[in-house]
Amino acid sequence: MEGKKFDVFVIGSGVAGQTVALKCAKAGMRVAIADNREFGGTCANRGCDPKKVLLAATEALDMAQRLKGKGIEGNLKISWKKLQKFKGSFTDSIPARTEEKLREAGIKLYHQSPSFEGNQSLLVEGKKIKAEKIVVATGYEPRKLSVKGSKFLKTSDDFLNLKKLPKKIVFVGAGYIGMEFAHMACRAGSDVTVIDSGKRPLKSFDPDLVSELTSFSKKMGIEFVFGGKIESIKKGRKKFKLIYKKGGHSKELKADAVFNTAGRVPAISALDLAKGNVSFNENGIETNSYLQSKSNEFVYACGDVSDNGLPLTPLSGREGYIVAENILKNNQKKVGIPVIPSVVFTLPHLASVGYSEEEAKSRYKNVVVKTNDATKWFNAKRVNASIYAYKVILNERTEEIVGAHLLGPQAAETINIMTMAINQKMKADELQATLFTYPSWTNDLKSMV
Numbered sequence: 001m002e003g004k005k006f007d008v009f010v011i012g013s014g015v016a017g018q019t020v021a022l023k024c025a026k027a028g029m030r031v032a033i034a035d036n037r038e039f040g041g042t043c044a045n046r047g048c049d050p051k052k053v054l055l056a057a058t059e060a061l062d063m064a065q066r067l068k069g070k071g072i073e074g075n076l077k078i079s080w081k082k083l084q085k086f087k088g089s090f091t092d093s094i095p096a097r098t099e100e101k102l103r104e105a106g107i108k109l110y111h112q113s114p115s116f117e118g119n120q121s122l123l124v125e126g127k128k129i130k131a132e133k134i135v136v137a138t139g140y141e142p143r144k145l146s147v148k149g150s151k152f153l154k155t156s157d158d159f160l161n162l163k164k165l166p167k168k169i170v171f172v173g174a175g176y177i178g179m180e181f182a183h184m185a186c187r188a189g190s191d192v193t194v195i196d197s198g199k200r201p202l203k204s205f206d207p208d209l210v211s212e213l214t215s216f217s218k219k220m221g222i223e224f225v226f227g228g229k230i231e232s233i234k235k236g237r238k239k240f241k242l243i244y245k246k247g248g249h250s251k252e253l254k255a256d257a258v259f260n261t262a263g264r265v266p267a268i269s270a271l272d273l274a275k276g277n278v279s280f281n282e283n284g285i286e287t288n289s290y291l292q293s294k295s296n297e298f299v300y301a302c303g304d305v306s307d308n309g310l311p312l313t314p315l316s317g318r319e320g321y322i323v324a325e326n327i328l329k330n331n332q333k334k335v336g337i338p339v340i341p342s343v344v345f346t347l348p349h350l351a352s353v354g355y356s357e358e359e360a361k362s363r364y365k366n367v368v369v370k371t372n373d374a375t376k377w378f379n380a381k382r383v384n385a386s387i388y389a390y391k392v393i394l395n396e397r398t399e400e401i402v403g404a405h406l407l408g409p410q411a412a413e414t415i416n417i418m419t420m421a422i423n424q425k426m427k428a429d430e431l432q433a434t435l436f437t438y439p440s441w442t443n444d445l446k447s448m449v
């Protein structure tokens with residue numbers, strides 16, 4: 001049956017999809033948007049935002065525990081139930097508010113997954129729909145682990161919605177999500193083990209700082225298994241049993257809940273991309289510098305699901321903006337490769353921007369690596385932090401800052417200053433000549449360079 005015609009049809013209502021839809025609708029285009037889950041996307045419903053609300057309680061607890069006997073008395077503890085209620089006060093209204101905002105902009109909403117029928121046509125809710133431009137903004141979803149008993153594995157969505165915190169938790173995968181949740185669960189009172197098939201956690205971060213964070217996490221009580229290959233998960237009478245192989249031996253871990261935090265993959269399986277002649281690889285939809293599909297000029301992809309850059313919220317929003325501009329102005333804006341800061345919200349934070357030591361050494365003739373333990377600095381001592389370290393990398397010839405890797409309280413904030421410094425091609429002495437507030441974590445950056 002022949003259906004409607006649109007100028008732009010957007011698939012996915014996260015930050016990337018919403019940005020395109022709203023901008024195109026504002027410019028007077030006929031726009032539709034589809035999502036097969038609650039509207040609003042990962043970050044707001046089941047990612048960054050709810051995670052950071054839960055994190056606030058563990059931040060308060062961590063600070064209080066560090067200052068115990070140094071002015072703080074008594075024992076604080078987390079009420080997971082009340083914390084979840086507080087989180088709900090942020091997330092519960094997101095889907096309805098998102099739908100309202102989109103409808104008010106004159107956008108037609110669909111609540112099922114479309115699938116491609118041709119280069120410019122989709123099948124949506126049983127009807128064929130034509131669109132001048134189709135935008136895929138479906139994000140990433142948890143990687144499925146093909147092991148026996150994988151149906152017993154829970155996801156990050158389940159963790160963020162836990163009504164009660166399990167006593168013993170295993171996270172499979174020591175990436176961003178596994179490490180952030182392990183810290184949170186451990187602080188909230190769970191007994192936590194993280195198992196990873198690789199040799200270390202957080203592969204894209206500085207190995208020296210990761211090593212410090214891992215030692216610190218162990219002291220907190222988190223147990224790690226590296227080089228562990230999951231074989232199966234069984235449901236026992238009371239607990240789940242995770243069988244894994246390490247060094248040729250079969251071993252097991254028992255837990256009340258096992259979470260799959262082994263990475264995320266492009267959410268494209270329901271789209272029938274082949275029928276739309278849309279090519280993809282393991283990172284997502286193959287795009288050119290205008291974020292246009294390499295194989296179908298009528299299709300754009302933005303956010304996590306494009307094969308461009310890191311799957312993070314700020315870049316997803318930026319890509320949505322670029323796609324809207326390119327639809328409205330016929331490919332005027334190239335995506336480029338912006339300097340992207342990234343942070344793991346463990347406590348302490350591990351944050352990074354620019355080149356790693358290894359990348360910088362392969363790129364420049366000579367580099368200066370400024371690295372140190374900063375636990376003796378005033379800021380760390382003031383909050384009794386037992387872990388505070390950094391690695392800043394300069395191009396020796398130009399003295400410009402080209403990479404910064406920070407491990408410590410507030411690193412999620414201070415890394416933004418380093419991002420500006422790298423973007424502005426600042427030299428170490430230019431950063432040092434800048435006046436910052438004192439005493440502040442930002443002011444410490446001057447001593448680091």
Ligand SMILES: Cc1cc2nc3c(=O)[nH]c(=O)nc-3n(C[C@H](O)[C@H](O)[C@H](O)COP(=O)(O)OP(=O)(O)OC[C@H]3O[C@@H](n4cnc5c(N)ncnc54)[C@H](O)[C@@H]3O)c2cc1C
Binds near residue numbers: 015035114156177314
């Ligand atoms: C637990 C967790 C914590 C995170 N924390 C951070 C953080 O602290 N900082 C950060 O920068 N990033 C974080 N991220 C990553 C961040 O959430 C993503 O980068 C961001 O949400 C991507 O936005 P997007 O619009 O590309 O995709 P999404 O927000 O994922 O939106 C895609 C939308 O498409 C829909 N969809 C998928 N398939 C279909 C289909 N077939 N049909 C219709 N609709 C479909 C989905 O339901 C979803 O609503 C986190 C992610 C997770 C899972």
Ligand SMILES: NC(=O)c1ccc[n+]([C@@H]2O[C@H](COP(=O)([O-])OP(=O)(O)OC[C@H]3O[C@@H](n4cnc5c(N)ncnc54)[C@H](O)[C@@H]3O)[C@@H](O)[C@H]2O)c1
Binds near residue numbers: 173176196229312345
């Ligand atoms: N703070 C943030 O900005 C933030 C937080 C969460 C997620 N994210 C985004 O979401 C993406 C996905 O995060 P993630 O933590 O799911 O993935 P990740 O890629 O960061 O980590 C996955 C980990 O799982 C391990 N692994 C893979 N297969 C395994 C297996 N079979 N058994 C055991 N371990 C296995 C990998 O070795 C890796 O260490 C990130 O790349 C990031 O872009 C960002």
